[in-house]
Amino acid sequence: MGDEEKKKGGFFRAVKEFVYGVAAHDSARFALKSRANMEHLFILITMGDMLGVPILPPYYSLRLLPYVVPQISTWKRRMLREKDLTDALA
Amino acid sequence: MILISLTTIFEKYPDRRYIMFGGKGGLGKTTFSAATAYYLAKKGKRVLVFSVDPQASLSDIFKKDIFGKGPTEIMPNLYAQEIDADRRIKEYQQEIRQKILDMYGMDAIPEEIESYIQAAAAEPAMEESAIFDEVVDIVVKGGYDYYIYDLVPLGHALYYLSMASVYDEWIDKITNLRQQMREYDQVAAVIRRDKELDEDAILNELLYIKERINKSSSILTDKKKTAFFFVITAEQMIITDTLKAAELFAKFDVPLSGYVVNRVLPESLNQQDIPEYLRNRLVMQEKYMKVIDETFKDQILAYVPEMDRDVTGLEMIEKLANKMFGDI
Numbered sequence: 001m002g003d004e005e006k007k008k009g010g011f012f013r014a015v016k017e018f019v020y021g022v023a024a025h026d027s028a029r030f031a032l033k034s035r036a037n038m039e040h041l042f043i044l045i046t047m048g049d050m051l052g053v054p055i056l057p058p059y060y061s062l063r064l065l066p067y068v069v070p071q072i073s074t075w076k077r078r079m080l081r082e083k084d085l086t087d088a089l090a
Numbered sequence: 091m092i093l094i095s096l097t098t099i100f101e102k103y104p105d106r107r108y109i110m111f112g113g114k115g116g117l118g119k120t121t122f123s124a125a126t127a128y129y130l131a132k133k134g135k136r137v138l139v140f141s142v143d144p145q146a147s148l149s150d151i152f153k154k155d156i157f158g159k160g161p162t163e164i165m166p167n168l169y170a171q172e173i174d175a176d177r178r179i180k181e182y183q184q185e186i187r188q189k190i191l192d193m194y195g196m197d198a199i200p201e202e203i204e205s206y207i208q209a210a211a212a213e214p215a216m217e218e219s220a221i222f223d224e225v226v227d228i229v230v231k232g233g234y235d236y237y238i239y240d241l242v243p244l245g246h247a248l249y250y251l252s253m254a255s256v257y258d259e260w261i262d263k264i265t266n267l268r269q270q271m272r273e274y275d276q277v278a279a280v281i282r283r284d285k286e287l288d289e290d291a292i293l294n295e296l297l298y299i300k301e302r303i304n305k306s307s308s309i310l311t312d313k314k315k316t317a318f319f320f321v322i323t324a325e326q327m328i329i330t331d332t333l334k335a336a337e338l339f340a341k342f343d344v345p346l347s348g349y350v351v352n353r354v355l356p357e358s359l360n361q362q363d364i365p366e367y368l369r370n371r372l373v374m375q376e377k378y379m380k381v382i383d384e385t386f387k388d389q390i391l392a393y394v395p396e397m398d399r400d401v402t403g404l405e406m407i408e409k410l411a412n413k414m415f416g417d418i
Contacts, residue, residue, distance in 0.1 A: 035274040058210035059219030
């Protein structure tokens with residue numbers, strides 16, 4: 001591959017990223033944000049008893065625990081913030 | 091006035107392989123479970139009688155310590171099992187810890203997570219859930235012609251049943267939520283032209299849990315394969331409570347096969363010189379027997395006499411089985 005082609009590829013990638021940034025980045029961000037909100041809601045209804053909200057039989061909630069370990073601390077912070085809980089769902 | 095006997099039920103419906111005796115505490119559920127297991131084993135069927143009660147008494151009735159030892163042979167074709175819920179919970183907790191350590195390459199469980207694991211195990215529903223889960227293992231594993239559930243007293247049995255339907259609805263809801271989350275993932279992935287989405291491990295777990303619960307509740311409510319008997323005695327409170335329970339069980343679609351009356355004092359006593367106390371008991375029994383006959387009519391499958399000593403050991407179990415099923 002010559003220098004010329006490399007430059008070309010770099011240029012196209014830059015254009016592609018630019019177009020993505022202008023047109024689609026916000027939508028992707030929105031989708032991911034909604035996803036994150038639902039993630040918190042999901043952890044709330046499965047692991048709610050960590051906050052003293054007993055919601056589901058603990059035997060099976062333990063099965064899910066390993067998958068949500070990384071989210072637990074951010075989730076707790078978020079849920080315990082002084083804020084109306086419904087804000088988290090908005 | 092035995093119209094249909096207990097024996098007839100077993101002969102007429104050989105597909106009913108899951109047998110349960112329900113009733114208030116202390117009326118003879120465990121005894122009847124053991125005697126039925128004995129009867130079926132004598133008939134050449136392979137039978138497992140197991141206890142779903144954390145305070146199980148199968149060890150006492152068979153005079154053999156079977157607690158937590160898996161299915162134990164009592165006599166040819168007859169196996170008994172008492173589930174050690176505590177041990178199962180401990181092993182399960184360890185499994186979860188190991189999974190976390192493996193998944194994230196940690197050396198130790200974070201404090202927050204560890205305290206959650208411990209708190210969860212102390213929940214009151216934990217023992218029941220653990221037993222519930224093990225019963226699914228037992229039944230799925232197969233290997234027996236008959237499974238006899240030595241049930242917990244009525245209140246708990248209802249809890250056990252309602253747990254199945256509550257679990258079921260709950261799991262449906264969160265599975266839906268999880269699926270929605272996945273759709274958002276997909277949208278983001280398409281926009282960002284990510285090649286492939288990782289499999290959603292949580293969704294898979296949820297589907298697994300759902301399948302376990304469905305299996306268990308489908309057995310409890312399977313009209314073809316399940317026979318549920320109520321144990322009653324000739325006392326006002328027992329009759330009233332059993333009627334209430336029967337209504338509730340019907341709501342959960344539990345197929346009720348009939349009633350067995352236990353602790354019947356022999357009427358021949360009347361001709362003998364007996365103390366006032368016993369005579370009064372006989373009068374009371376006569377009164378409530380009428381109530382029972384009018385209330386449950388042809389759903390009564392057997393009248394089992396009060397035995398002259400407590401039923402423990404195979405010899406007494408055999409005696410009782412003969413009274414229940416006619417001479418074997």
